[in-house]
Amino acid sequence: MKKSSAVREILFAAVLMLATAISALSPVNAQERRQDRTQDRAGNFDFYVLSLSWSPTFCASDKGARNGQQCGLDKRSRFVVHGLWPQNENGYPDFCRTAESDRVPRDLGEAMFDIMPSMGLVGHQWRKHGSCSGLGQRAYFEKVRQAFQQIEIPADLSRGDRPLSLSADEIEQKFLSANPGMTHRGIAASCEGRQLEEIRICLTKDLAFRDCAEVDRRGCTISQITLPPAR
Known part of the structure; x- marks a missing residue:
């Protein structure tokens, strides 16, 4: 009996050590690595990242193929807003607690369709990022539109008539x-x-341009990037 108990203890210790090792080796996105999750409070961030997605790339993916609102055969979106993300100098907060509903009213979501062309995109961006802005839903999406409208998108990039x-x-x-x-x-x-x-642009809380070392480091470095045409 003593020998059986000792074997069980050894096996338990081995399993515990293996689980700890696997956890330590699991890949963690550097952008999402945060030491103290209690810091993820609405309004507690350093600046914004405006992310402009090149819609033809998304629409060519498996996710895009299932998104008829953005990628239907009658859609020709080019640069669209992926999101306006509260950001810290290192990492970012997400899914913050807020008094606002998780659901975005359809009338509010549809009013964003010219720059955020699906309810799924609008709703997800509010829950993950907008909830951390310290703003209510309407004020947050007004901020999104304000940020987008102040960016001049180069005409030769946004035409989408050829790769x-x-x-x-x-x-x-x-x-x-x-x-x-x-x-x-x-x-x-x-x-x-x-x-x-996508293109990620760093902005202050007042939407002025600013530098952002971590975001800049994570940019693409390949020699040639293709912009596929809008279908």
Whole structure:
């Protein structure tokens, strides 16, 4: 009996050590690594990231194929707002507690369709990111629109009538040329494979351009990025 008990104790200790090792080795997105989750309180953040998604890349993905509101055969979206994300110098808060409902009213969501073309996108962005802004739903989406409207999107990038292949630096430079005050350290192009996924632009809480070292470091570095055309 004593031998059986000792074996069970050894097996339990081994399982516990294995579980700890697996947990330590699990990949963790650097953007989501936060030491103290109690800091994820609405309004407690340093700046915003405005993420502009290149819709043709998303619509060519499996998720896009299931999203008829954004990617139906009659849709020709180009740059759309992925989100306006409260951000910290390191990492970001998400899914903050708020007195607001998790659900976005349809009338409010549909009013955003010209720049955020699906209820799924609008609702998810509110729950994950907007809830941490310290703003109510309507004020948050007004902020989203204000941020989008103050960005001048380069016309030759947004046409979408043919595929384009450019380096990340060339894409970012086009945005810099069109938006005085924006710097290379305050913008990052991200990729999905070798295609442009989105442009991330860092803004203060008052929506002025600002630098953001962590976001900039995570930008795409491949030599050529393709912008697929709108269908």
